Amino acid sequence: MYFDYKEAVDYIAEIYKEADKPTVQEITDLSGNIDFDPVIEDEIARLFRVLLKSVKPKRVLEIGLSIGFSTVHIAKAIKSFGGNLITLEIDEEIAKVAKKNLEHFEVADIVEMRFGDAQELIKEFKSESFDVVFQDSSKRLYPVMFEECLRVLRKGGLFLIDDTLFPVMTAEDDWSASDKAIHRFNQLVADGKLESTILPIGEGCTVAVKL
Template identity: 30%
Template sequence: MDESLQALLAELEQFGQENDAAITDRPRRMLNITRDTGEFLAVLIQATNAQRVLEIGTSNGYSTLWLAQAAQKVGGHVTTIEQSEFKLELAAKNFERSGLSDAITQLRGEAGGLLDSMLDANADLIFLDSKRSEYERWWPTIKRVLKKGGLLVVDNATSHADEMVPFMALVSGDAHVSACTVPVGNGQFLATLWG
């Protein structure tokens, strides 16, 4: 990773921490992933040669930059979904500064509706870091959009375990899925479709 991107990521980490410490209004908080989660995602993308990456929950683009720099190395692209206009604008500026804009497509809107419009088997890797109360409802569509052998990674598996348990049980109970939880960052729930 080049020095300018390293510096931008460090700046965004500090901004996210300071912003979230000062602001209690959830829509204005960044709620970024941890650095080790970013590193983990980057390794997963490169190890699986995930060229079509879908992120649900852009925020200010911190996680997207981790995904995009890894996807770019394997000739891939990231599509990221965000509903908040405020966060979309912050992310767009960060993408421009990063030099990774060509590797990122931003979609604005409600994730469930946007997922419904996507083609079958259209993503190699999906990173889910959004409104946890919607995950169970989105699961059939996520399963349709994710290619066989593709990987779903969901943040906050341990930090918000009470909210995540129903979704994790639903996915783990699917006969065509192998799943596990990895203690990286706030906990990552991983699931792959094999059947």
């Protein structure tokens, strides 16, 4: 059976238009006229809310903050049961915008920002110290940081990764260095240390559990 993917996304977005607030558009408007790296789509924020309200994590690590769209949704989902979030970002200017957004949506109190290269920052965390790790930084870092992400995640914890499908759905000959990194990462994820799947929503989202 064939169907129009965009029509399906639009239908679902219409159904959830109140539940999805703040949407990507709303946070983009609130952030003013600035350049920033793309954020997760509304349908991925929706998926994260469902997963997080089920898992009820106490400690979440986000890698890649940008204007804080995903951060707001994760923080809102975990705040009511005492969860908190550490987010890593290399760009301190964009983090100033994110800070305002977190304050606006009243979640700044449970979010700690750490600045610098996530590859280095992650080494500061103890093994198995997070219930959820969300990787959404430079795609080049996905395979490079794979082992460290698993090290800091507890057994049974959730590993969420954005942008893992549609960028690599072109011919291999056309892959950029970033696409090659995503493909390498997907192979690592499927290799046995995790139970996982790649969902064809947004730009593709991997949902995995550490075994």
